[in-house]
Each structure stands twice: as structure tokens, then as C-alpha cells.
Amino acid sequence: MANVRLLGLAVHAFCVYLNFDDTEAYQTQLALVEAVTNIIRHAYDGQPDSEVEVTVTLYPQCLSLQVVDTGRPLLALNPKVLEFDPSDHSHLPEGGMGLLIMQQVMDRVAYRRVGPSNILTMEKDFPTRRPTP
């Protein structure tokens, strides 16, 4: 799990290089960290030698993060709706927020199963105001 930090920091560095602002860089890193943490916990049941491959691709209009694993398939990409009463502390959610966060902060999220591989693709558009490097 400690290597997830390294992945997060690497993607954050890409974002800074691409002139993402602080919040965009944080949220892009967050989406990747949530994706990889979910895979380790759920697709691989927390096994220590879980293999996850991340490919970062820079397109003219967007940054693409592709995450590939060979663990258990994802059942659905649709996250549970996060509904709770903010004043009822005893029933606040402590987990199950990862997919929702990924879909909220990235412009496109897609999942497909190819043979033994789960392939998750997340894309973040560059704002038009910003010249790409």
C-alpha cells in the first residue's frame, strides 16, 4: 500500500508540470489513489504482492490514466449514492466513497474487462484557458 503514495506523487508531478491548479492536481492524484487503493483492497483482497499497472498518457486535450490489474472484476462502475443526515453522526459513512470521488473529479471514467485484466481508464480534460506545454 505504501507504493500507492509513490504513484500518487508521480501523477501529482505530472499535473504540476501541466499547470493544473492546486485543486485539480490534488483531485487527479486523489482519483488515482482511490482507484489503486480499491483494487488492492477489493480486487486483490489486500494481498501484499498485488500487481497494478498505471499508464499515464498525455493527449492534446486531456491527461489519461489507465489502471490495469488482474484481480477480481469490478461488479459495477455505478457508485452508491452518498446519502446521509449530516446531524446524525452515528450513521455517517466511513467508506464506499472511492468510486464516487473518481467519477466526480475526472471528466470520463470507463471500465472494461479484457481476458483476465480489469482496465480502468480515467481522463481529465485540460481547461481551454490553459495552453498545453
Place this chain on the structure above:
Amino acid sequence: MQIEDKVIKGILVVTPLEKRLDATAATDFKGKMVDWINLGHRRIILDLSLVDFVDSSGLGAIVSCLKTLGEGGDLVISGIRDAVLSLFQLTRMNRVFQIFPSSEAAIKGLSG
């Protein structure tokens, strides 16, 4: 995870000294917070001014601390960076936690 703690006007102010509150740090963070709660602290300010990355595991640990405190307790956030605040907004946890610009402002808010 290293966390600085001090008591001001009967309020416990805890400041994580590391930059990341993520899945790796969450269990340790929660353990230390629960220890303080079990010592009898009921009003706690979590100063996130040095933290530049929180993920849903870190957020879940903060929520868990609030639950451990129970109805008579108060856990508020101070010094949170705009980027990290966006996680609270995305998950609507900004409606659960009182958020103050600084620990000084939080002390005033909780003392009033």
C-alpha cells in the same frame, strides 16, 4: 504518523505533522485520536494546516473519530487547504464538520 497535541482552554488541538492522511496513515491516526478520546477529551480541533493530501480512507478515519466522540463531543477542522477542502465538499462532509480558517478561530468558536 506524528501528531502534535496541546490543550488550550480545555480544548485539545491536534496537528498532524505529516503531509499525507491516506490509507497508509489512517489506522495509526485513528488509534492516536481514539486514545485521546478515551482519556476524556471531548472538544477536539483537528488542525490540517500541514496536510496536503487526504484520501477517502483518511476522511473515513476522521469521521470514525467523530462517531467515537459520540453526541456530547465536538470535533472541528481548522487550517484546511482549499484542495483538501474540496474532498469534504465532494462527499458533503463539509456539512458534518465545522470548519475554521485557523486553530485560533476554532478555539474562539468552541469557547463562545
